[in-house]
Every structure is written in C-alpha cells, then in structure tokens.
Amino acid sequence: MSDEQQDLNLEDVGAGAEDVGGPRKGGLLSGMLLNILKWAAIGIGAVIIVVTTTVITFRVINKGNTQAGLEALSPAYAAKQAPLASYDNIEQIRGQTADDTPAVFLLQVSLGYDPADKEVSVEIGNRNREIQDLILKDISQKTAAELSPSHYDEIQAELMQLINTIMKTGKVKSVMFRQFSVVK
Secondary structure, eight states: OHHHHHHHHHHHHHHHHHHHHSOOOOOHHHHHHHHHHHHHHHHHHHHHHHHHHHHHHHHHHTTTOOOOSGGGTOGGGSOOOOOOEEEOOOOOEEEEOSSSSOOEEEEEEEEEEOTTOHHHHHHHHHTHHHHHHHHHHHHHTSOTGGGSGGGHHHHHHHHHHHHHHHOSSOOOOEEEEEEEEEEO
16 A cells, blocks of 8 residues: 555645646737737838838939939929019000001000019119110001910010010010000
C-alpha cells in the first residue's frame, strides 16, 4: 500500500504543478492590440513610401515643363485677365455717319489701362480732347452698317490702336463702349 499511497501523492503534486508552472496568458485584448498596432505601423510606412515616390517622380517628369496646371490643357482654364483701371472722363461723342443720308451716332467710351501705371492715367487726362477728336473723326468716316453691333469688337480694336499711336508714356489696354447708338 505504501507504493499506492506514494503514487497518489505524486499525482496530486503533478496536477497542481501544471496550473502553477504553465505559461500565463495575458488575455485576448493585449494580443489583438499588438497585432493592430503592428499592421497600422506597416500601413503608415507604406503610405509614406508611396507618397514620397510619387512626389519625386512628378518633380523629375515636370522638371523641364514650362506649362503648368490646367491652362495647358484648355483655354477655359486659363487665368483671366487682371482687372483694368478705367478712365471715364471722355465726354459723349455725337456725330454723323458717312452715308448718303447720314445717320446720327452717339458714343460714350471708357479707356482701360494698367492700374499700376499712373503715368498713363495722367496722359489720358492731358490728351482727353485729342482722344475725343480722334474717335469722332474715325467713327464719322464709317457708314451706319459698319457701326452695327456685329462690328463692335473691330471698332474697339481699331480705336485702341488709333489712341495708342498718340500715347507716349504707356498704352491703353482696352476701349469699352458705355453707350453706342446710331439713329437713321
């Protein structure tokens, strides 16, 4: 019996030893948290590598490119012209057309110029009457048909060119009609 008692005692000791001496588990949360952090670090590292590679590639490809942005693709995306300053002190111009039966025209213009160029504004003011006279003489040489709205762009370009021939310090950038009527 003594052998049997010793076996029982050893079995009891061995059973208790498994619980005390085995590996201790920290719980489900700590193992999962380490896995999540590991994959998050891998993902962030991959994003950094992809972004860096993309930026370097685009800089190398566009190094010699003088055209930038959407303007190169379509004129619709091109930057609009900066606003011009306007000279509005030219009086109304009234005259007759060059038709056999003359029509009467009434015209009021504004001149656009670069707002940074103050000398142009001063010169336009000094040449106010001269500009008014040039416009009157030019428009009086046209027929009523030539003064129709379909010709406004041509007339404005012609007047701008004519005015710029007498300007000394700068150039007029645009001629705008504030009023233009032809009565037969």
